[in-house]
């Protein structure tokens with residue numbers, strides 16, 4: 001007995017020593033990450049002080065637009081000379097275009113880490129800062145300041161977004177930039193970094209959310225996650241919810257009105273429409289349980305219904321009746337601007353120039369939702385649009401799906417139980433420039449931790465004179481037209497090989 005007792009206490013001591021070691025490592029990683037952030041902030045400030053101009057280059061999605069807006073506001077605060085450019089992806093042509101321009105400090109946000117060799121070889125004489133969270137491809141030159149959470153053992157797909165990396169840099173430039181923390185929360189949600197228990201942001205994202213709360217900009221609570229909890233009539237909020245996509249309700253206001261009325265939910269208080277916020281707990285529970293039954297009648301798994309409840313992030317300084325009030329809705333608005341080729345509008349919104357631009361962005365959002373609903377409808381009704389291979393599902397959107405919308409479609413499908421089996425989703429379409437654009441997503445319930453789509457896309461696309469990369473669970477690639485069938489076959493094989 002005595003020996004057993006001693007060995008048990010030894011085990012407890014060893015486990016606790018191990019967890020102490022892990023915590024110390026994590027703290028050191030955080031410190032190292034912040035050091036790299038400080039270095040980037042110093043370089044940017046040095047350039048501002050010398051009166052040099054800065055070119056800020058960011059990605060076209062919600063995270064990229066949030067990142068550009070954060071840095072844009074930080075640079076404006078320092079009265080810097082700067083301009084902002086938004087790209088859908090980094091490629092040789094665009095880097096060559098920069099190389100032909102007058103020199104400035106280049107600050108990349110939410111892109112760059114996947115193109116380190118390209119930046120180093122094409123822009124050897126330029127001062128470059130990369131603030132990104134994508135997986136690294138290539139090596140940075142000595143001249144390039146590279147801030148990326150993967151360098152410090154943080155998971156760039158889940159713990160911090162491009163907007164988050166940019167936020168920490170902005171905060172290191174000037175503590176006052178803490179007022180942009182909630183925009184970094186918007187960026188993280190735009191990149192679906194809330195795929196956790198209770199849809200809560202964690203890791204470095206949690207630190208950012210806490211900054212926003214402490215500065216008085218953000219409220220965090222648990223509730224139904226409908227689009228427009230505080231801003232829209234309940235039936236519209238349900239209809240606007242496309243993540244998860246609820247068959248026959250998402251995008252269908254009239255049907256949502258009928259669904260909720262049949263449940264006996266009072267949709268108006270005298271003349272005023274009620275919002276989710278106005279409902280009492282019993283009403284919310286009723287809606288949730290009936291939606292769960294509805295989804296199960298459509299043979300969709302329980303997890304889809306549970307993704308309708310979770311952590312809600314409210315930007316309490318934004319006007320209650322605008323889509324900027326709810327962080328997920330804000331991210332959708334930015335995403336819509338980017339995907340509808342109106343990234344300038346997204347930047348206006350992110351930087352707080354709302355007069356006129358907010359109404360215009362809402363219009364874009366309506367068009368964007370309509371187009372998404374049309375694509376989903378087309379996919380449901382067109383047998384040839386989707387195909388199941390051994391290890392993946394393929395969505396063939398060639399000639400139908402706009403290249404800027406492809407990633408969003410792949411994301412929606414991967415979170416909506418659209419297919420019976422749990423397999424990675426690979427979507428493809430043709431581009432205006434005669435290329436093929438590919439988007440890959442690994443649904444949450446595909447639990448193979450070894451699967452890394454970003455690495456697979458990188459390796460596979462280089463075999464077909466293309467380029468690819470991204471995160472382990474969400475990646476993209478471009479390759480010349482005509483090679484798509486061989487490429488898809490290879491991706492299927494490579495994913496199969498990981499499982500063996």
Ligand code: C5P
Pocket residue numbers: 059089114134406407408438439440467468469470471474475476477478
């Ligand atoms: O384009 P899509 O949304 O499918 O891309 C998924 C992720 O992969 C994004 O974060 C995007 O920035 C990244 N990506 C990349 N390199 C590429 C294509 C996409 O890092 N060549």
Ligand code: ZN
Pocket residue numbers: 063064110133161162163191
């Ligand atoms: Zn991102």
